[in-house]
Amino acid sequence: MNSNTSNLALSIRHLSVMYDDKVVLKNVSLDIEKGKLLAIVGPNGAGKSTLVKAVLGIVPSVTGSFSIFGNHIDKMRKNIAYMPQRENIDWDFPVNVFDVVLMGTYGDLGWFKRTSSLHKQRAMDSIRAVGLEGFENRQISELSGGQQQRTFLARALAQNADVYFMDEPFAGVDIATENTIMSTLYHIKKEGKTVIAVHHNLDTVQKYFDDVVIINENLIASGDVSSVLNTTNLTKAYGKNFHSSYLKSLGPDSCAPFPSPS
Amino acid sequence: MDSYVVWTVLTCVLCGVICSLLGVWLVSMRLSMLGDAISHSVLPGLVLVFIVFQTRSSIPMLAGASAMGLMTIWLMRLLTNKLRIKNDASMGIIFTTLFALGVVLITRYASQVDLDPGCVLYGSAELVAIDTVYINGYEIPRALTIIVPSLVIIFLSLYFFHQRFLIMAFDKELSKSLGLFPNLYYYFLMGLVAIAVVASFESVGSILVIAMLTGPATAIKLLYSSIDKLYIYSVLFSLSGSLFGCLLGFTTNTSIAGCISIVIGIQFLIFSMIYLCKRHVQKLKIIQ
Numbered sequence: 001m002n003s004n005t006s007n008l009a010l011s012i013r014h015l016s017v018m019y020d021d022k023v024v025l026k027n028v029s030l031d032i033e034k035g036k037l038l039a040i041v042g043p044n045g046a047g048k049s050t051l052v053k054a055v056l057g058i059v060p061s062v063t064g065s066f067s068i069f070g071n072h073i074d075k076m077r078k079n080i081a082y083m084p085q086r087e088n089i090d091w092d093f094p095v096n097v098f099d100v101v102l103m104g105t106y107g108d109l110g111w112f113k114r115t116s117s118l119h120k121q122r123a124m125d126s127i128r129a130v131g132l133e134g135f136e137n138r139q140i141s142e143l144s145g146g147q148q149q150r151t152f153l154a155r156a157l158a159q160n161a162d163v164y165f166m167d168e169p170f171a172g173v174d175i176a177t178e179n180t181i182m183s184t185l186y187h188i189k190k191e192g193k194t195v196i197a198v199h200h201n202l203d204t205v206q207k208y209f210d211d212v213v214i215i216n217e218n219l220i221a222s223g224d225v226s227s228v229l230n231t232t233n234l235t236k237a238y239g240k241n242f243h244s245s246y247l248k249s250l251g252p253d254s255c256a257p258f259p260s261p262s
Numbered sequence: 263m264d265s266y267v268v269w270t271v272l273t274c275v276l277c278g279v280i281c282s283l284l285g286v287w288l289v290s291m292r293l294s295m296l297g298d299a300i301s302h303s304v305l306p307g308l309v310l311v312f313i314v315f316q317t318r319s320s321i322p323m324l325a326g327a328s329a330m331g332l333m334t335i336w337l338m339r340l341l342t343n344k345l346r347i348k349n350d351a352s353m354g355i356i357f358t359t360l361f362a363l364g365v366v367l368i369t370r371y372a373s374q375v376d377l378d379p380g381c382v383l384y385g386s387a388e389l390v391a392i393d394t395v396y397i398n399g400y401e402i403p404r405a406l407t408i409i410v411p412s413l414v415i416i417f418l419s420l421y422f423f424h425q426r427f428l429i430m431a432f433d434k435e436l437s438k439s440l441g442l443f444p445n446l447y448y449y450f451l452m453g454l455v456a457i458a459v460v461a462s463f464e465s466v467g468s469i470l471v472i473a474m475l476t477g478p479a480t481a482i483k484l485l486y487s488s489i490d491k492l493y494i495y496s497v498l499f500s501l502s503g504s505l506f507g508c509l510l511g512f513t514t515n516t517s518i519a520g521c522i523s524i525v526i527g528i529q530f531l532i533f534s535m536i537y538l539c540k541r542h543v544q545k546l547k548i549i550q
């Protein structure tokens with residue numbers, strides 16, 4: 001690899017992942033630039049979550065290598081944050097908002113070392129940043145869907161990372177929460193950090209993100225939103241039966257870039 | 263009060279403390295039945311320790327038990343992952359097989375093994391104060407030589423590794439992405455469960471062990487939802503269960519382990535009533 005790698009927040013080479021005997025990702029190679037908001041899109045079961053989990057070492061990969069800022073992931077664990085898909089959380093687990101957000105600081109745990117007041121401060125700051133002050137002591141099942149998402153966003157913030165991996169941060173939230181989350185993501189970006197988010201709503205990709213990765217088992221396209229998010233690529237990913245107001249407005253054969261939102 | 267009563271009550275109380283502490287994790291992780299499985303499957307481990315080392319001293323017993331407990335978990339996960347059968351099914355297969363193996367070993371080597379399968383189930387809390395050893399000239403029940411070290415190990419582990427256990431139990435994925443080895447801590451926790459089970463079950467029997475593992479934490483979780491509160495109130499719950507159970511056992515002159523189990527059951531009933539009343543009141547408030 002060339003000397004430019006350190007400018008790449010994430011570089012993936014020839015990643016393949018299997019569950020049991022089923023191939024979920026096939027030979028995916030990608031480069032993601034530093035300081036970008038990037039969306040990963042694709043249909044249900046396309047392997048979006050798997051892509052993120054494979055990079056983080058949560059699921060094993062059959063082949064492939066990754067680097068974060070040119071380094072092996074094991075050296076960079078303190079520089080990455082992860083927000084899981086909400087389906088993977090046991091909401092009945094006996095923890096409150098503060099406990100969950102504090103987990104974001106556990107990357108600093110040493111052997112036998114417990115969390116310090118500095119970590120608690122960082123957790124409180126993150127809770128305030130997503131507008132959840134006053135809810136610290138709520139058990140997580142007693143929150144609304146949007147508050148639950150914000151709790152996990154706050155936890156990612158508390159990780160104080162350089163690259164944020166988020167699996168569907170906008171799932172099940174109303175417009176107000178979506179705006180809170182989005183302004184948090186912009187804030188992260190302004191600090192020169194990178195956000196890699198699995199995203200479902202094709203209509204807002206253009207508005208929210210700089211770059212996009214389209215996958216469905218294989219990598220279909222990756223790059224600047226305006227040059228990559230077109231009918232050809234989306235039809236390859238979703239088949240002919242997808243619905244998106246933007247795409248309908250483009251007409252069936254159009255490959256033109258999307259119109260910019262006003 | 264004579265020392266017989268004191269030793270018996272103390273043994274039951276300490277068993278209750280270690281089991282209810284670990285029960286907090288089993289219940290939170292929805293693994294209540296794992297206590298059941300481990301409490302049965304450690305039996306062949308104990309018997310093997312007797313046969314091979316000819317000893318009942320605490321260190322080899324705890325080591326044999328934790329090894330067997332970990333093997334149970336490992337076998338269960340192997341069955342669940344490789345054969346893709348449900349967790350409870352593999353649990354049922356593994357622990358019954360291992361328990362049966364233990365029973366067969368006991369009967370085969372009866373002359374060498376000073377362990378009665380009946381005692382394993384029902385315990386022998388009544389005999390605790392009679393079966394004593396001398397340590398530095400003091401006569402104390404042999405059961406305590408295994409219960410007290412277990413209590414220390416469990417207490418220190420839960421204190422120093424609290425965060426690691428918490429993140430493993432709640433969010434394995436984040437734990438992995440932070441490089442905190444959730445699988446290691448999963449097995450560590452299960453090893454502690456095995457230690458708690460072995461330390462307790464010879465005195466109080468595996469039925470009461472299961473009651474002490476699952477009863478307190480399940481009852482408290484109805485009303486409270488933080489690990490710290492679960493710890494504190496579960497221990498109090500088991501304390502009251504042990505004390506009133508012993509009282510009942512001594513006054514009626516029946517099985518102490520049985521009485522404690524019954525008291526735990528009654529206390530659980532009270533907590534579920536409180537929970538139901540609380541929910542009912544909340545509903546009424548909403549309607550008004």
Ligand SMILES: Nc1ncnc2c1ncn2[C@@H]1O[C@H](COP(=O)(O)OP(=O)(O)OP(=O)(O)O)[C@@H](O)[C@H]1O
Pocket residue numbers: 019020024042043044045046047048049050051085
């Ligand atoms: N633990 C698992 N074991 C076996 N198969 C799995 C596992 N997790 C996911 N899969 C399968 O792998 C494929 C990709 O799953 P993945 O969760 O990555 O999809 P996704 O793109 O995130 O979908 P969604 O939009 O529904 O979240 C799916 O077909 C799924 O059924």
Ligand SMILES: [Mg+2]
Pocket residue numbers: 048049050085167198
């Ligand atoms: Mg997913």
